Amino acid sequence: GEQVEQLPSILRVQERSSASINCTYENSASNYFPWYKQEPGENPKLIIDIRSNMERKQIQGLIVLLDKKAKRFSLHITDTQPADSAMYFCAASNHYAQGLTFGLGTRVSVFP
């Protein structure tokens, strides 16, 4: 199986600053690490992912980093906006059939 730890659980940042969320995993066989954003009352939506053959990936203002040695991956939201306020979940997958193991989530609030 897999265990994913996610910190912090709550993150308040000022508009236009950066927000960083960190996750660790246990199973060195995990090879796929997606990030989901969930707004209140809605479903989780994939925002960015990274596979184990990469160390860094950027899509617009989102950056994900993967350190396989440390079994750690992180999401960095640059130039935050109020629309970035949501729950963010990291996840890891080590087998096609097992789906995803999610972290506990980080509630991000962006204030003016």
Add this chain to the structure above:
Amino acid sequence: GPKVLQIPSHQIIDMGQMVTLNCDPVSNHLYFYWYKQILGQQMEFLVNFYNGKVMEKSKLFKDQFSVERPDGSYFTLKIQPTALEDSAVYFCASSFSGNTLYFGEGSRLIVV
């Protein structure tokens, strides 16, 4: 993007009764999943399904739970009988390869 449809969006049911949650996955997807989320908390894996069979289930997938997808129609989660602790939002997800999961909008179940 790909859409996973869930019916019903919400249901209130008396404890002890049976409930069936329906999921219409993305048409060419092969892997199907159910996750449980208690309000504002973690997405917890219940079960995954491939090629007409349950591949893996978690400890949360009690004996009262069952899944099926008869003749390629809806992928269903049945709970019989329901208990108070089954109150949650149940998210269906589907995937083509078992990595990137697309989630439905969720079915909010309230057991009274």
